Amino acid sequence: MPGPIYQMLAEDHKRIDALLKLSAVNPRGCGVGAYGEFRAALLRHIGMEEKILIPSAQRARGGERLPIADRLRLDHGALAALLVPPPAPEILAAIRAILSSHNPLEEGEGGLYETCERLLGDEIEPLLERLRKFPYPPLKPHASGPGIMDAARQALARAGYDWDDLVSRASS
Numbered sequence: 001m002p003g004p005i006y007q008m009l010a011e012d013h014k015r016i017d018a019l020l021k022l023s024a025v026n027p028r029g030c031g032v033g034a035y036g037e038f039r040a041a042l043l044r045h046i047g048m049e050e051k052i053l054i055p056s057a058q059r060a061r062g063g064e065r066l067p068i069a070d071r072l073r074l075d076h077g078a079l080a081a082l083l084v085p086p087p088a089p090e091i092l093a094a095i096r097a098i099l100s101s102h103n104p105l106e107e108g109e110g111g112l113y114e115t116c117e118r119l120l121g122d123e124i125e126p127l128l129e130r131l132r133k134f135p136y137p138p139l140k141p142h143a144s145g146p147g148i149m150d151a152a153r154q155a156l157a158r159a160g161y162d163w164d165d166l167v168s169r170a171s172s
Contacts, residue, residue: 002113002114003113003114003117003124004117004124004128005053005113005116005117005120005124005127005128005131006107006113006114006117008128008131008132009045009048009049009053009106009107009113009131010106010107010113012041012045013045013099013103013106013107015041016038016041016042016045016099017099019034019035019037019038019041020038020092020095020096020099022034022038023035023038023087023092024089024092035087036139039083039139040136040137040139041136042079042083043080043083043136043137043139044134044135044136044137046076046079046080047134047137048131048134049072049076049106049112050073050076051134052127052130052131052134053112053116053127053131054066054069054072054073054112056116056120056123056127057112057115057116057119057120060119060120060123061119066112066115068105068111068112068115071105072102072105072106072112074158074159074160075098075102075105075159077155077158077159078098078152078155078156078158078159078161079095079098079099079102080155081151081152081154081155081156082094082095082098082152082155082156083095084142084143084148084151084152085142085143085144085148085149085152086142086144087142090167093166093167094156094161094163094166094167097161097166097167097169098159098161098166
C-alpha cells in the first residue's frame, strides 16, 4: 500500500498532468488559464522535491546522495527550461514525453517516493507538513528568442533528451 508521501505527490502528478492536457487546448494562453496553472504547479512540485524531499532523503542516508537524484535533477532542469519560452504545441509535446518517463522514476517500485518513505520513518509527518506549505513560485514572464530555445535544447541534451526525438515521439 502506498504511503503518505507517495499518495500526496502522485496525486499532484495527476493534477499536473490534467492541467497539461487542458493546456493543449489553448497553448498560446501564456500566463493565464490552464497553462499558467500548469506552469506554477510543475515548478512548485519540482521545488518540493528539490528543496525538501531529496535533501531529506540524503540526510537520512548520512549525507550520501540517492542514486536516482542526479537523473531526477537533470529531468527537472530540462522541464524548467521548457517552461521559459511561451508555450507551443512542440513544447507541450516535449514536456509530456519527459514526464512520461520521469514520473515512473518517482512513483514506481523502488522509486523516489517509496525510498523516501522507507528512509524517513518518524520524519514523514513533519515532512508532509513542509510539503503542504511549500509555496508556489513567483512566475516570471515567458522569454523568447533564439537563445532561449538553444538553452532549452542544451538542458534537454544534458538530461539525455533530443528535442526532435521528444517532439516526434510525443506526436506519434
